[in-house]
Amino acid sequence: MADRYLNFTGTGAGRFLTSRLGLPQPVPLKRYSDSKPDLGGPLLHLTAGGSALADPLEEVLRRTGLPVQAEAERPAAVVLDATGVRDVAALAEVHAALHPVVRSVAASGRIVVLGSVPDPEDHHQAAAQQGLEGFVRSLGKESGRGRTVTLVRTGSAAAAESTLRFLLTPKSAYVSGQVIEVSGAGAAEVTAPASWARPLEGRTALVTGAARGIGLAVAETLARDGAKVVLLDVPGAQADLVKAADRLGGSALPLDITAEDAGEHIAGALPEGLDILIHNAGITRDRKLANMPAERWASVLEVNLASVLRTTDHLLKAGTLGRGARIVATASIAGVAGNVGQTNYAASKAGIIGLVRSLAPRALAEHGVTVNAVAPGFIETKMTAAVPLMIREAGRRMNSMAQGGLPVDVAETIAWFANPASGAVNGQVVRVCGQSLLGA
Ligand SMILES: NC(=O)c1ccc[n+]([C@@H]2O[C@H](COP(=O)([O-])OP(=O)(O)OC[C@H]3O[C@@H](n4cnc5c(N)ncnc54)[C@H](O)[C@@H]3O)[C@@H](O)[C@H]2O)c1
Structure with a gap:
């Protein structure tokens, strides 16, 4: 069943009218195809509150194929490492990192926040890390233009590689406002596929x-x-x-x-x-x-x-x-x-x-x-x-x-x-x- 309203808001007249009437303004989402497999823009790598990851995130991000930068005018994706946020004061660094860039994220762009699992032994860390969940869900609701916002809780960049590769491509077009927990390496077998293009070969x-x-x-x-x-x-x-x-x-x-x-x-x-x-x-x-x-x-x-x-x-x-x-x-x-x-x-x-x-x-x-x-x-x-x-x-x-x-x-x-x-x-x-x- 065709979504006629989505087609209508894709036209100049439709955009004008729906904006004047305060109606929803969906944009066609970027989806994966063999000819357009990636988000087609730079990936901005930011950190707030220091990193608590056991291994370097930068290398994993580079392997996604997107150009990883510390500054970008129009990022297709932003990855904010907030795994080291342990208290409310450090949450201000999350604001400081994303406040200047959210508006510049491209349509159908991605914001992925990396967090740590809330610590049952440390209620200050747990409060701050749970705070990220409310933050991400709210940012998802206000981002618009097909942008998605996700929280990935992990202690290991390598263990989260398949998750980051999924979230940082058009394959995750309709996944937003989610909290995904990836346990550290060692808890499970994490086998990099021989080919990321055909990871299920032989299965x-x-x-x-x-x-x-x-x-x-x-x-x-x-x-x-x-x-x-x-x-x-x-x-x-x-x-x-x-x-x-x-x-x-x-x-x-x-x-x-x-x-x-x-x-x-x-x-x-x-x-x-x-x-x-x-x-x-x-x-x-x-x-x-x-x-x-x-x-x-x-x-x-x-x-x-x-x-x-x-x-x-x-x-x-x-x-x-x-x-x-x-x-x-x-x-x-x-x-x-x-x-x-x-x-x-x-x-x-x-x-x-x-x-x-x-x-x-x-x-x-x-x-x-x-x-x-x-x-x-x-x-x-x-x-x-x-x-x-x-x-x-x-x-x-x-x-x-x-x-x-x-x-x-x-x-x-x-x-x-x-x-x-x-x-x-x-x-x-x-x-x-x-x-x-x-x-x-
Ligand atoms: N479409 C949605 O918006 C939506 C939303 C939430 C969840 N889901 C879930 O996603 C799944 C797929 O949904 P869909 O929209 O593609 O449904 P669909 O009705 O188009 O397809 C379901 C298929 O399951 C088969 N099926 C039903 N009973 C079966 C049985 N006893 N043995 C073997 N096959 C059987 C049907 O023949 C059919 O081919 C379902 O579990 C559905 O509950 C769908």
């Missing part, structure tokens, strides 16, 4: 719900990054599934994921094992609770949550997912904020968040597998095209980008989680929502 990825929408975009993106993709969807979608699998040089696995033995079926189809498991299949059956029959409740909980738990448990136990494997599940901002008519859906998606937080540390310790989730906001798909017009318009505009995201925005985020270099990214729930006002 096998299974995507559920891959016949269309977000799942199809995920399969396309993982294939672009070098993975051999297995596309799973209900037998009724077999024709589309086979077509997509053929186009991507992958294979189709028609299967209802709610089947009791779905895990066994997947394990049987992948005797050589699986490196990347993407739980994407999902359904909505909206009704207010007072009007919701038990079947509608049960079908949503079954597809969106119970089958995810069952197949994950089976594939870990069977050893199909081995060391270095990645699991990414799909939550939703409805699972964070709740939504009218979606008690079943929000319960299932909040359940995904619970699953990720609980399983992540154990899956890493026991199996060497990371477990993360994306929580999409309003994404332009068949699912959201079916939403009534006024609610659809509100969903599109009520975020810092004033527009809906595209399936590829979710896919790029999943590809970052799936990267072999993302071993220190575990237990994270990252919203791909343009910093939606809901649940932010």
